[in-house]
Amino acid sequence: GAVVSQHPSWVICKSGTSVKIECRSLDFQATTMFWYRQFPKQSLMLMATSNEGSKATYEQGVEKDKFLINHASLTLSTLTVTSAHPEDSSFYICSATRPGLAVAYEQYFGPGTRLTVT
C-alpha cells in the first residue's frame, strides 16, 4: 500500500509555456502533500506544503505565482509551473502523508517528474 504516482514522468517544454504535474495517492487519502525540487546531485528542497481544500504554504524564496499548487481532493495535488524558463529545469518530486499510521510523519514519495525547459 501507500503508492504515490506522478504524471508525467518527464516533460520537455519551450520557454514561456506552462506545465502541469499531477501527484496522486493511489490507495490512500492524503491529507497533506509536499512538493520538492531536486537539482542534479543535490538534496530535496521543499517548495510547498499542500493541504486538501486550502491554500498551499510556500517555502521562503518560492514564487507563489510561478509555482501554482492545487490540492482539490484527498488523492490529487497539482503543480503548475507557469511561464517556464530554462532555470526551472529540475526533478520535481511530490510526497504524501496519511494519518492513522504508527509512523505519523512518514512520507510516501512519487517517482518524480523530470522537467526540461528549452
Next chain:
Amino acid sequence: GENVEQHPSTLSVQEGDSAVIKCTYSDSASNYFPWYKQELGKRPQLIIDIRSNVGEKKDQRIAVTLNKTAKHFSLHITETQPEDSAVYFCAACLSGGYQKVTFGIGTKLQVIP
C-alpha cells in the same frame, strides 16, 4: 527553521565493511528522523526511521542511533553489499500539525565489490 547537516558527502567502502553516515539537526522540537535511500533516477525510499523517545533502532543490517542531547543521529550499515550503493538522505521532522521535513544534503555511498 530547522537545519540538517549531513556528512560525509561521499563515502566509499569495500564490500562487507560497515558504513556510517552522520547528521545533526538544530531544532530541538524535531521528534522524528527518517532515512531515505535514493538510487539513481529513482524516488527516495524510506529505509529506517527513529523517534525522539528511542535511542537506537535496528533492522537487519541497518541501524540508526539518536542522541537528543547532542542533536545528532547516525545511520549504520553493516556487511555492505553492492546494492547498497545509492544516495542516502537523513531528515528531521518538526512536531505538530504542520508536518515539515528538512533533508540533509545527502551522502553518496559506493560499495566496491
